Amino acid sequence: MNRPATVRRGLHPTARPFTSSPLPPKRAARCHALLGLDKLFKGSSAAPQPQPPPLLDPDAPELEPEFQSWLRREGLPTQPLLLRQCGREGRGLVAARPLPRGETLLQVPDSLLITAERAAEESCLAPLLRNLPTATSSTATATPSSSSSSAAPSSPPAPLPLPEWSLMALLLAELRGRLAAGDISSRWSPYVAVLPQRPGTVLDWPAKEAKQLLRGSPLLRLADSITAAAAASWQELEPIISRGRAEGLVPDHVPLAKADLDWAFGVLLSRCIRLPGRADMQVLAPWADLLNHDVAAEAGCHLDWDEGAGAGPRGSGSGSGAGRGGALVLRADRQYAAGQQVYVSYGPKSSGELLLSYGFCPPPAANPHQDYKLKLAVDQRNDPLAELKVQALARHGLPPELEFPLKLEGLPEGLLQYLALLEARPKVAQETFDLASLLFEGGSFPLLDGEDTLVLALRGLSGRCAAAIKEYPTSLEVDQALAAGAVAAVTNRPPRGPRRAPASATTAPAAPATTTNADPSSPASLPTLGTEDVCVSSLRAAAVAGIRVRERQILQRTQAAAAGQLAEVKRAAREARARRR
Numbered sequence: 113m114n115r116p117a118t119v120r121r122g123l124h125p126t127a128r129p130f131t132s133s134p135l136p137p138k139r140a141a142r143c144h145a146l147l148g149l150d151k152l153f154k155g156s157s158a159a160p161q162p163q164p165p166p167l168l169d170p171d172a173p174e175l176e177p178e179f180q181s182w183l184r185r186e187g188l189p190t191q192p193l194l195l196r197q198c199g200r201e202g203r204g205l206v207a208a209r210p211l212p213r214g215e216t217l218l219q220v221p222d223s224l225l226i227t228a229e230r231a232a233e234e235s236c237l238a239p240l241l242r243n244l245p246t247a248t249s250s251t252a253t254a255t256p257s258s259s260s261s262s263a264a265p266s267s268p269p270a271p272l273p274l275p276e277w278s279l280m281a282l283l284l285a286e287l288r289g290r291l292a293a294g295d296i297s298s299r300w301s302p303y304v305a306v307l308p309q310r311p312g313t314v315l316d317w318p319a320k321e322a323k324q325l326l327r328g329s330p331l332l333r334l335a336d337s338i339t340a341a342a343a344a345s346w347q348e349l350e351p352i353i354s355r356g357r358a359e360g361l362v363p364d365h366v367p368l369a370k371a372d373l374d375w376a377f378g379v380l381l382s383r384c385i386r387l388p389g390r391a392d393m394q395v396l397a398p399w400a401d402l403l404n405h406d407v408a409a410e411a412g413c414h415l416d417w418d419e420g421a422g423a424g425p426r427g428s429g430s431g432s433g434a435g436r437g438g439a440l441v442l443r444a445d446r447q448y449a450a451g452q453q454v455y456v457s458y459g460p461k462s463s464g465e466l467l468l469s470y471g472f473c474p475p476p477a478a479n480p481h482q483d484y485k486l487k488l489a490v491d492q493r494n495d496p497l498a499e500l501k502v503q504a505l506a507r508h509g510l511p512p513e514l515e516f517p518l519k520l521e522g523l524p525e526g527l528l529q530y531l532a533l534l535e536a537r538p539k540v541a542q543e544t545f546d547l548a549s550l551l552f553e554g555g556s557f558p559l560l561d562g563e564d565t566l567v568l569a570l571r572g573l574s575g576r577c578a579a580a581i582k583e584y585p586t587s588l589e590v591d592q593a594l595a596a597g598a599v600a601a602v603t604n605r606p607p608r609g610p611r612r613a614p615a616s617a618t619t620a621p622a623a624p625a626t627t628t629n630a631d632p633s634s635p636a637s638l639p640t641l642g643t644e645d646v647c648v649s650s651l652r653a654a655a656v657a658g659i660r661v662r663e664r665q666i667l668q669r670t671q672a673a674a675a676g677q678l679a680e681v682k683r684a685a686r687e688a689r690a691r692r693r
C-alpha cells in the first residue's frame with residue numbers, strides 16, 4: 113500500500129523498500145540475526161583471517177599423570193589426544209598423531225560425568241536433599257550465562273530438589289574442602305585436584321572492581337547477573353548446609369563456606385558443558401573440559417551426547433557411579449596434524465562475555481562476535497501507554513525488555529520495529545495494538561498521526577547511542593592507551609609452556625611470533641589475554657579498556673548509520689511529495 117496523499121490522524125501503513133524485513137514473532141524473540149548490512153553500513157569490518165594454531169610437541173612429558181591414570185581406571189577409552197601446556201590458554205588437548213576428518217577425538221562415558229542428579233546423590237547432604245520437594249524443571253537453574261542450543265531435548269529432565277548448578281556447586285565445594293583437608297575418600301578427588309584454584313571468572317574479581325571497571329558497558333549487567341545468580345544460590349544452599357551441619361551430615365573438616373561455593377560456581381561457569389543431545393543437561397566432564405576455545409572451531413567441532421557411542425553401561429563400584437550407554441563425543445570436523453591443538457567453540461560470545469565467564473579476553477577487534485548489547489525496555493515509569501505496549505508486545509511473543517546485539521556490520525533484526533513501538537505515542541488505545549501488528553507482522557513502519565514511525569525509531573536509536581557513549585567514564589584516547597599498554601605487557605612476557613613446532617613434517621605452518629612493538633590497532637597483532645594474565649588487576653583493566661574501544665566504535669557506527677537512514681527517509685518523503693504535486 114502506498115502512503116496516502118493526505119495524512120490524517122491515526123495509523124497509516126506504508127511500504128518502504130529500504131527498511132528492515134518483517135519480524136516473525138518466533139524469530140523476534142531471538143533477535144540474533146543481522147540484516148540490511150549493505151544498506152545500513154558502508155565499508156567493511158571483516159574479521160581478520162584467523163592465525164593457524166601452533167603445533168605442540170606430542171613427545172613432551174605427560175601432564176597430570178595421576179589424573180590421567182584415574183581417568184583410565186574410571187573407564188575413559190583410549191583417546192588420540194594428549195594433554196599439553198598450551199601457553200596462555202593453559203592446558204589443552206592436542207592430536208597425538210595425524211588425525212583424519214571424522215575421527216572420534218574424544219569419548220567420555222556417562223560414569224565420568226558429574227551431573228546434577230549424581231551430585232545430589234553423592235553429596236554429604238544427600239539425606240536432606242532427598243526430602244526436599246523437587247523443583248519444577250532441572251533447567252530452571254541459576255545458570256547466569258547460557259549458550260543457546262537449537263536441538264530439541266531427547267527426554268524430559270529428571271526432577272531435582274534444587275537447580276542443576278546449585279547441586280553441582282554443592283558437591284564441588286564439598287570435594288574441594290575434603291581435598292584441602294587431605295581427605296581423598298571421594299572418587300572424584302583426582303579430578304578436583306587438577307581444577308584451577310582461581311578459574312578467573314568475574315566471581316574472582318574484587319567486588320568493587322567489576323562495578324568500577326565495567327561502568328558504562330552493558331557487560332556490567334552480565335557481571336551483575338552472574339554475581340546475583342551465585343548469591344541467590346548461596347542463599348538457597350546456606351540453610352540446607354546449616355541444617356546438615358546441625359544434623360552431623362557435614363564432616364567437621366569440610367567448611368562448605370561461601371568462598372568454596374563461589375569457587376565452585378567459577379568452575380561451573382568456565383567448564384560446564386551443555387548437552388543438547390541429552391535434554392540440554394549440563395555436566396562437568398573430566399578430560400573433555402580440557403578443550404580450549406577458538407572461534408574458528410565454531411563451524412563443526414561440537415561436543416555432544418551420542419546415545420549410540422561407548423561400550424554401554426558399566427559398573428564403577430558405587431551405585432551412583434554406574435554408567436548408562438552412550439558417551440559425550442567429539443568428532444574431528446577437519447584433519448589434524450600431530451601436535452595440533454584441538455579446539456572447540458564455547459559459543460558465539462563477545463570478548464567481554466568470555467572475560468567474565470571464562471577469564472580470558474581475545475582481542476575484541478578480532479572477535480566476530482564482538483557486540484554492544486543495547487537494552488531496550490518499555491518505560492514503565494514515564495510512558496502513560498506502558499501497560500498497553502507491554503500487552504501489545506506480548507501478543508507478538510515479545511517481552512517488555514530485550515537486549516539487541518549491535519555490531520559493526522549492521523543492526524540486529526527487529527530492533528527498529530521494537531524501538532518504533534517504544535517511541536510511538538498513539539492517541540487511541542487500539543492503535544497501539546494495530547501499530548504492533550503492522551510492525552511485527554506486516555513488516556512496515558506506518559505513519560501515526562502524521563508522524564513517521566521509522567523516523568521515530570531511527571531518532572530513538574541515535575539518541576540511545578549518543579547517551580550510551582556518554583556513559584563511559586574514560587575517553588577513547590585513554591582507553592586506547594590503556595589497551596595498547598596491555599598489548600605491550602603481554603607481548604613482552606614469554607607465554608607459559610612450550611609453543612614450539614615439532615621438528616617433524618607438519619601440515620600447518622607455525623604461528624607468527626608476536627612482537628614487542630605490536631600495532632594495537634591491528635587485530636592480527638593483538639594477543640589474547642589468558643586467565644593468568646587477566647587475573648592481574650591492571651591487565652584486566654586494560655582488557656576492559658580494549659572492549660570499551662570496540663563498543664564505542666560499534667555505537668558510533670550505529671549512530672552514523674541511523675543518521676544516514678534518517679536522511680534517506682526524509683529524501684524519499686520529499687520525492688514522494690514532489691511526485692504527488
Ligand SMILES: C[S@@+](CC[C@H](N)C(=O)[O-])C[C@H]1O[C@@H](n2cnc3c(N)ncnc32)[C@H](O)[C@@H]1O
Pocket residue numbers: 200201202203204308311312382383401402403404405406469470471472473640641642643
Ligand atoms: C574448559 S577450560 C579449558 C582447559 C584449561 N585450559 C585448563 O588448563 O584447565 C576453560 C579455561 O581454559 C582457558 N582458555 C580456554 N580457551 C582459551 C583461549 N582461547 N585463550 C585463553 N585461555 C583460554 C581459560 O582459562 C578458561 O577458563
